[in-house]
Amino acid sequence: MSRARKDIAEVKARGLRDYVHQARKCAKQRSKDCSGTKASRMLLATVGQAFAKTKHLRANIDHERPETIHRTRVAFKRFRYMFETLYRHASWLDKNIIPAMQHYQTMMGDVQDAVILFDALDKFLEQKKVKSEGAMCLRDELARRKQWLIRAYLDRADELKEFWA
Numbered sequence: 001m002s003r004a005r006k007d008i009a010e011v012k013a014r015g016l017r018d019y020v021h022q023a024r025k026c027a028k029q030r031s032k033d034c035s036g037t038k039a040s041r042m043l044l045a046t047v048g049q050a051f052a053k054t055k056h057l058r059a060n061i062d063h064e065r066p067e068t069i070h071r072t073r074v075a076f077k078r079f080r081y082m083f084e085t086l087y088r089h090a091s092w093l094d095k096n097i098i099p100a101m102q103h104y105q106t107m108m109g110d111v112q113d114a115v116i117l118f119d120a121l122d123k124f125l126e127q128k129k130v131k132s133e134g135a136m137c138l139r140d141e142l143a144r145r146k147q148w149l150i151r152a153y154l155d156r157a158d159e160l161k162e163f164w165a
Helices: 002-010 014-033 036-059 067-087 095-127 133-162
Strands: none
Touching: 014 067, 036 067, 036 133, 067 095, 067 133, 095 133
16 A cells, blocks of 8 residues: 555646545545455546546547647546556556557647647747748748647557557
8 A cells, every 4th residue: 555655646647646535535435345356346447437538539539629639648648647556556467568658648748749839839920920931931840740740649549449458
């Protein structure tokens, strides 16, 4: 239990930490009448639900709306953190997929970074009324890069199904 506490303390996502804290309180209350097997099933079901949400969001990604990729990334991040905490305590989980999970999340993060950069440049150009050829070339290049990153992610988006059954 102390290792799990340490793992949870390392999680930076405040919302996830709050959920884990609530789950821990609930688990303490139920521990008197809950077997280890039942608790394991509940834990696996929770991770499975996080994966199912990610899968659902993945299925609804619209390449014209990069925010759908970002929502999928947030859900995947929650699933990944749960998986990483769980695999340390469950020897039967394949820890060798963690680098692939990190890469998958990074692809979606790269899209989000490109969207933010493009939007920030657009806002700057509009506010400062910049219309120079150099500025427009930079804008066009950032737009191309954003679209390329979206395509690169979507070409590999179905790798998601390799992370959980």
